[in-house]
Amino acid sequence: MKFFKILLFLSFLSQSSLAQTKNVDQQTLIWIRYYTILPINEKWAIHSEIDNRSFANPVHQNLFVIRVQARYRTNKNIDLGGGFAYFNVNTQNPYVDPDFSIPEYRGQQDITFVNDIAKITFHNRFQAEERFIQKADQTELLNEFSFSFRFRYRLQSTFTLCEKGKRSLKGTISDEIMFNLGKDNKRNAFDQNRIYTALRYHFNPNIGLELGYLKSFQRRASGVDFYDRDIIRFTLYHKINRQIKK
Template sequence: MKFIKILLLFGLISPFLSAQSLKKTDQQTLTWIRYYNILPITEKWAIHSEIDNRSFISPIHENLIALRVQGRYRIHKNIDLGSGFAYFNVNTQSSDVDPDYSVPEYRIQQDVTFINDIAKVTFHNRFQLEERFIQKANQTELLNIFSFSYRFRYRLQSTFDLWKKEKQSLKATISDEVMFNFGEDNKRNTFDQNRIYIALRYHFNPNIGLELGYLNSFQRRSSGVDFYDRDIIRVTFYHRINRRPKI
């Protein structure tokens, strides 16, 4: 627990410690619209997949499209393991910049999540490692080389019921996630970003849910001294495929 507290403290104070050398912080507003699918295979195994479209609001401009797929295994009632692959197609990181190409990124990810119920609140402690392959580019075109780096992510999330009746429910989620980069191409931005998220999710039934949330992302740019401060409205459609056992 001491290690977790140190990570959280470092993630929260790093932006403020860096403010002394801060050159520029770009304020941005985006929408993230996501479809999240859960396909149970057995009682312990499941496949999770998602498609995520992220866009700037003012002016309206595509940020990126992300695709993810991962296998998840419930090794214990309180421990969940995951491993998968993600593809990102990044159009631009600024609504004022419109390049003639999009930058692809390929990720391999692994995580372990500890799940605990305390006083009717479910807590998720997720430790995730990503191996990131990002194609390099100059001002006019993509280059035939990739950068490679690791990224460590820790997320503490709490979820609890606000209202529940028969198969319907209204849940609230509060989370904080801190990320750190490691690699030769990330010497100036070891601290990557901190994400604070609050959301409400309405379940029409146990298999269909719609979530609306607000996410603040404070992210250090590759320069090491510039930042993005992003206000994000996130909409997620959750879909669990109910596989009935064969008779």
């Protein structure tokens, strides 16, 4: 019951912010991601992903992401992570095609609390990000960066729908809210809310293919304009099979 109350609160917050907007740009995107997990031992693992995001109508590159992080499982209920991400942002408007892309370098740290209730696994993730974004004018990149600090909270539930031998079908429902902090983010302290639902089919414990739908409401730097995004996401999960040292 508490889970649904939090989801309703986050959805209400994003809808209230949207109701006060001046302009809302509705966009449709397709995200394609390859996610790998490399176990080091029983507690440590390296997670990495390559993510390509494109507009669907018209078809145009949005951005490209490479992310690497180390994860440490302190016990069955607490998971820690820290890593680095590189974003190459082509454009946020599919009708605008600049001659350059804007790089962003991002550090991230998180703590995730994992709880099993009945046959559902809940993940409460608290994540901090340090974002260094290169500045640009209308024609070129500038030799300086802006800094932005962001806090993210995600509540996610995962459950098995059916299982036969090594094959399984799992479902995921999540809601994530993000806040910008700092003097340069006063007009868009509330950054965005993401609601996500997906189905993941595992051919075996090491290979899974996920199809999901993500609804994103994101406030722009103006503080009164929003992106309203419908996103279809494809993810190939690959856990590298290797002998774990105990």
